[in-house]
Amino acid sequence: MAGVSTTTVSRHLAGQKIREVAAVQATIAALDFRASAVARSLKSGVTRSIGLVVPDVSNPFFAAVTKGVESISRQLELNVFLSNTDESVERERSVLRGLIGRVDGVILVPARESSDNTEELRRAGVPIVLLDRRLSGCEDLDCVLVDSKDGATQAADHLVRLGHERIGLISGPLDTTPGRERYEGFIAALDSAGVELDPALIQMGDFKLESGYQATLRLLGLPLAVTAIFSANNLMSMGVLRALHHMGVRVPDELSFVGFDDLELAELLSPPLSVISRPAVEQGVLAMRLLRNRIEGKGPAKAQHIVLDAHLTVRDSCGPPRCGTHGFASSTRVSTGSLL
Amino acid sequence: MAGVSTTTVSRHLAGQKIREVAAVQATIAALDFRASAVARSLKSGVTRSIGLVVPDVSNPFFAAVTKGVESISRQLELNVFLSNTDESVERERSVLRGLIGRVDGVILVPARESSDNTEELRRAGVPIVLLDRRLSGCEDLDCVLVDSKDGATQAADHLVRLGHERIGLISGPLDTTPGRERYEGFIAALDSAGVELDPALIQMGDFKLESGYQATLRLLGLPLAVTAIFSANNLMSMGVLRALHHMGVRVPDELSFVGFDDLELAELLSPPLSVISRPAVEQGVLAMRLLRNRIEGKGPAKAQHIVLDAHLTVRDSCGPPRCGTHGFASSTRVSTGSLL
DNA sequence: TTGAAAGCGCTAACAT
DNA sequence: ATGTTAGCGCTTTCAA
Numbered sequence: 001m002a003g004v005s006t007t008t009v010s011r012h013l014a015g016q017k018i019r020e021v022a023a024v025q026a027t028i029a030a031l032d033f034r035a036s037a038v039a040r041s042l043k044s045g046v047t048r049s050i051g052l053v054v055p056d057v058s059n060p061f062f063a064a065v066t067k068g069v070e071s072i073s074r075q076l077e078l079n080v081f082l083s084n085t086d087e088s089v090e091r092e093r094s095v096l097r098g099l100i101g102r103v104d105g106v107i108l109v110p111a112r113e114s115s116d117n118t119e120e121l122r123r124a125g126v127p128i129v130l131l132d133r134r135l136s137g138c139e140d141l142d143c144v145l146v147d148s149k150d151g152a153t154q155a156a157d158h159l160v161r162l163g164h165e166r167i168g169l170i171s172g173p174l175d176t177t178p179g180r181e182r183y184e185g186f187i188a189a190l191d192s193a194g195v196e197l198d199p200a201l202i203q204m205g206d207f208k209l210e211s212g213y214q215a216t217l218r219l220l221g222l223p224l225a226v227t228a229i230f231s232a233n234n235l236m237s238m239g240v241l242r243a244l245h246h247m248g249v250r251v252p253d254e255l256s257f258v259g260f261d262d263l264e265l266a267e268l269l270s271p272p273l274s275v276i277s278r279p280a281v282e283q284g285v286l287a288m289r290l291l292r293n294r295i296e297g298k299g300p301a302k303a304q305h306i307v308l309d310a311h312l313t314v315r316d317s318c319g320p321p322r323c324g325t326h327g328f329a330s331s332t333r334v335s336t337g338s339l340l
Numbered sequence: 341m342a343g344v345s346t347t348t349v350s351r352h353l354a355g356q357k358i359r360e361v362a363a364v365q366a367t368i369a370a371l372d373f374r375a376s377a378v379a380r381s382l383k384s385g386v387t388r389s390i391g392l393v394v395p396d397v398s399n400p401f402f403a404a405v406t407k408g409v410e411s412i413s414r415q416l417e418l419n420v421f422l423s424n425t426d427e428s429v430e431r432e433r434s435v436l437r438g439l440i441g442r443v444d445g446v447i448l449v450p451a452r453e454s455s456d457n458t459e460e461l462r463r464a465g466v467p468i469v470l471l472d473r474r475l476s477g478c479e480d481l482d483c484v485l486v487d488s489k490d491g492a493t494q495a496a497d498h499l500v501r502l503g504h505e506r507i508g509l510i511s512g513p514l515d516t517t518p519g520r521e522r523y524e525g526f527i528a529a530l531d532s533a534g535v536e537l538d539p540a541l542i543q544m545g546d547f548k549l550e551s552g553y554q555a556t557l558r559l560l561g562l563p564l565a566v567t568a569i570f571s572a573n574n575l576m577s578m579g580v581l582r583a584l585h586h587m588g589v590r591v592p593d594e595l596s597f598v599g600f601d602d603l604e605l606a607e608l609l610s611p612p613l614s615v616i617s618r619p620a621v622e623q624g625v626l627a628m629r630l631l632r633n634r635i636e637g638k639g640p641a642k643a644q645h646i647v648l649d650a651h652l653t654v655r656d657s658c659g660p661p662r663c664g665t666h667g668f669a670s671s672t673r674v675s676t677g678s679l680l
Numbered sequence: 681t682t683g684a685a686a687g688c689g690c691t692a693a694c695a696t
Numbered sequence: 697a698t699g700t701t702a703g704c705g706c707t708t709t710c711a712a
């Protein structure tokens with residue numbers, strides 16, 4: 001070094017006034033000196049990093065959430081570790097474990113509502129904010145949610161109002177907050193509207209595209225034709241659309257469709273899709289703010305639960321029911337159709 | 341601690357054989373002990389983290405790249421810091437600076453070809469792999485690219501073969517590898533096909549949705565109608581589609597369209613989109629492998645440049661030209677149309 | 681096989 | 697205003 005002790009340099013870096021400013025600055029420049037983030041972390045116990053754990057970055061919804069988190073964390077000069085769990089509890093556990101000691105806090109979209117992998121993190125004193133999904137036994141954690149139940153209710157009401165009575169539900173995993181709430185909201189709405197609840201109309205998916213595709217094929221194969229489909233998330237909706245397209249089923253003429261979560265291109269599809277939409281970037285932003293407060297020890301000691309609204313965006317994929325015109329399963333229906 | 345020195349514990353954790361295995365393991369379990377990643381990093385000089393710097397995670401292409409990177413880094417037990425630059429050189433610089441000392445290597449999609457922000461990183465000895473875009477003065481870095489020029493050529497040839505002569509080009513920034521190469525490839529292909537190159541047909545965009553929208557409006561406003569449009573990336577393609585939709589221009593009847601980069605829903609749009617597609621997840625995977633080798637000092641000393649192929653996926657958005665039927669600019673054309 | 685000691689780079693307490 | 701010292705938690709000589 002040039003002239004002074006490391007302490008002096010440290011002080012200078014910390015913004016304190018020192019005598020040999022010039023010399024120190026010159027030497028810093030000459031040596032291209034940069035304080036070691038690692039050593040700082042070791043000394044201070046703070047990493048200036050956070051973890052963001054989502055099921056799948058390539059899901060546009062989580063991509064948007066990520067953007068929201070990232071924009072705030074940049075302002076805060078926090079680096080973000082991004083990890084995918086691929087909806088798997090095991091992966092989630094290993095990911096979370098790998099974050100211990102590397103981050104000051106975690107924003108987590110839990111893979112399964114009933115599988116709590118936050119134990120170790122919490123013992124290690126790492127603040128956690130839950131995003132989009134609850135976690136049983138973790139009601140004491142901050143949480144940013146959307147009123148999925150209400151959203152699903154709106155979807156169901158919309159279809160019922162149009163006169164649909166045989167509506168297929170492609171549900172997400174029930175052990176997931178959005179999966180469960182959308183399921184419950186939808187079923188309850190149909191129920192209170194006096195619409196039948198044939199179990200065959202309920203198809204379980206896993207929030208991934210392929211499961212939406214397969215579920216749709218199963219629904220189309222039902223002996224009694226469905227006149228409408230509701231899908232519990234965007235990826236499965238894509239699968240539904242693909243299946244409908246491959247089977248040559250016209251929407252909304254032959255079948256009506258509503259999906260939970262908007263798609264960037266939804267209005268450009270043919271027909272433009274009616275969907276339940278909700279803020280995504282904003283969820284990320286709110287979660288990051290909540291986490292910041294936890295990390296800094298600000299804010300109320302009590303857990304904050306923020307619930308945002310979802311709302312129906314009506315476009316063109318729903319119409320009145322028209323029975324028996326699509327499908328490949330029942331030759332009876334087909335011949336009936338041709339008799340008319 | 342219980343019975344032994346920290347050294348012994350350290351050895352046990354490192355996999356060496358020690359006498360008091362039982363006692364040590366018991367104590368580790370009892371204390372929920374976890375070696376500090378930070379202290380380890382300080383001692384070893386290795387962080388077991390990498391940085392991934394992209395222009396925009398919510399662009400489906402980069403989301404897919406991210407997934408590829410993430411899948412390999414998980415296998416390698418490396419954590420990944422994700423950052424958006426939002427196509428901004430300034431943001432890139434600050435992001436890259438923030439990564440120094442925190443990562444063992446960086447995968448970078450540079451914001452601008454001619455603005456090299458890697459200086460500091462390189463002086464700090466951090467290995468870098470370039471992804472999707474070159475960086476001038478950095479030919480010595482490993483790099484994973486796609487043959488954009490060839491892809492754009494295929495797009496141009498496709499349109500020319502169908503008989504188009506007034507083709508609008510919505511280009512990305514020329515100071516970007518994909519922007520420049522797609523521009524050059526497209527222009528060169530038209531040129532060698534003997535198609536006119538009216539400068540008004542070339543609209544500059546910034547790879548974001550809104551610029552595709554605006555560019556399309558400008559193209560539709562041209563006195564001499566365009567019969568086809570080529571857009572240099574997926575986000576701008578969405579903008580084009582939206583503009584065409586709003587203006588009521590039918591594809592491919594009134595106007596043909598090809599875009600660079602596939603869209604998850606491209607085949608479900610009406611019409612299904614013809615696009616230039618290319619591996620995305622694979623680019624991420626390859627870049628991560630390259631980076632791993634650099635970090636471990638394996639592999640050839642010489643920089644590796646991997647160039648993947650792009651190919652035309654023909655669907656239904658291109659047809660033969662039909663002039664003068666769309667647009668809102670020229671009243672002459674409109675009245676001519678109604679006279680027919 | 682194990683332990684003592686030193687040091688990775690930083691900062692806070694204390695002393696000057 | 698500046699320097700000295702100690703210690704964050706780990707690993708790695710070196711010695712026993």
